[in-house]
Amino acid sequence: MKSVNVYIPGTVSNVGSGFDVMGFAMGGVGEKMRVSLIDGNEIRLVDESGYNLPMVAASNTGAVALQSFRKALNITQGFEIVFETKIKPGSGLGSSASSAVGAVFGANELMGSPFTRKELIYFAMDGEEVASGSRHADNVAPAMLGSFVLIRSLNPFDVVQIPAPESLFCTVVHPQIEVKTSEARSLLPKQIPLKDAIQQWGNTAALIAGLYQSDFGLIGRSMTDLVAVPVRCRFIPNYELAVERAMAAGAIGFSISGSGPSMFAFSDSLETAQKVADAVAEVFTAQGIERQSYVGRIDPTGVKLQ
């Protein structure tokens, strides 16, 4: 049985002012799966992760992405996906995207790499759609490509990899409160003031410039999101205090990961990133809310064989 072992990094989407168009891959947190060619035409799912993943092919993001991959190649080749370790579902680190990315990346390797990484994003998006109910690439694209990724357009499909400063570190804190992505999304305004929109694209553009120039001050100043964060922060008790504590601990910038409730911060050293994690975690511990923290560099490569 021909197999590959695949590692997929966790991802953070939105990145403040990059709402709905950006994401990045995070080092130090990811998941592992084994993808194998099997006889027959089945897509067989094996869950060793301990998280009770959806094991019906139609609702498993990896299986749906893999089915899309098979269709594009016009093949019925059977595959087995063993989910060995998983990013915690709901942790704000793109766990549904990572399964989709790992499955198609592994299958592509086993089939002799008929597709490029960018092409594989398209299949992974089909999987992501099952989990999130909307077609978007701001987790799957960075999980596939690594570093920061800008999704300029889905149709036509146009994604751009943006370099990450080497000494940029990230903290993610996941408080154990439930936020329904669909609810978080339904509260977004349908229209926004032009004045705010202009400020937001000034920030998005400056965030990209900050990443190219490794200008940490500029990165921090440019992260302000006028659209989603003001709505979504209401679901996170004492969000403003968390921001304040993170900045006091030395963070460059702070925002919500995806639709929340996870939050992320950038720092210029591992030590500061850890201090930020502790300071933010304390805000939730003090409220009796369980939380996990993750600290790491930006992952430069994305999904890879192990």
Add this chain to the structure above:
Amino acid sequence: MKSVNVYIPGTVSNVGSGFDVMGFAMGGVGEKMRVSLIDGNEIRLVDESGYNLPMVAASNTGAVALQSFRKALNITQGFEIVFETKIKPGSGLGSSASSAVGAVFGANELMGSPFTRKELIYFAMDGEEVASGSRHADNVAPAMLGSFVLIRSLNPFDVVQIPAPESLFCTVVHPQIEVKTSEARSLLPKQIPLKDAIQQWGNTAALIAGLYQSDFGLIGRSMTDLVAVPVRCRFIPNYELAVERAMAAGAIGFSISGSGPSMFAFSDSLETAQKVADAVAEVFTAQGIERQSYVGRIDPTGVKLQ
């Protein structure tokens, strides 16, 4: 009489998707002035340009900017500004900004450079405000710094210089039709759909990435403006035909300069930029509309001594 001779490049503001936050300085078209220290406290204006510039200090952008500069230094030193050659007013190349930039840059040199270029932008904006009725930096900042400039925020003041690919050429065509900036501005929507706003900041961010990566295809794809161009193109007869002819002649991208009626295009060679100029000019000539064309590289340095 201590004097300096100053050259100020023409500028294009907005840059498509960079509406209200970007501008660039253009090589091959600019203006010259001589700034001198004089006895007394007068700001004396001498017009040798042939364009009948406003010679009353309160309505001359150079004099207003210079007054703002004097106030910041708390001095009453007299200056003379001789406008030797001018960018044609109304040409869409930032002629009011260039006078303001030249005046404060020259005066700063004569006073021993108490201010940085970025600081001088602030005084030049005071001058620009007199001419345009609104406080903005998307012409004065690139005229001062050169290359592309992103204005992330006016308050606090935060501008970022963005590198220009060496082989990026620009065409500007100015058809002789009158568009009132205030009217062009009043027609802008007060609110825009969130969906459009997201697409616009995806484009603005990608335009910045395209400039850093010298990716001409990405620059061209990212220039689409969903906000101002759809409104302002109505004032330019056969705008769509001009776009079509420019692209057919090999342009990378095409948009309106500032609030119009001038248009600009990017190309990857001087030869193509000239072809684009001819193709666009022909659209207006065929309608009996006079036009001027300008072709050049991006100016890398901004205002300078001669």
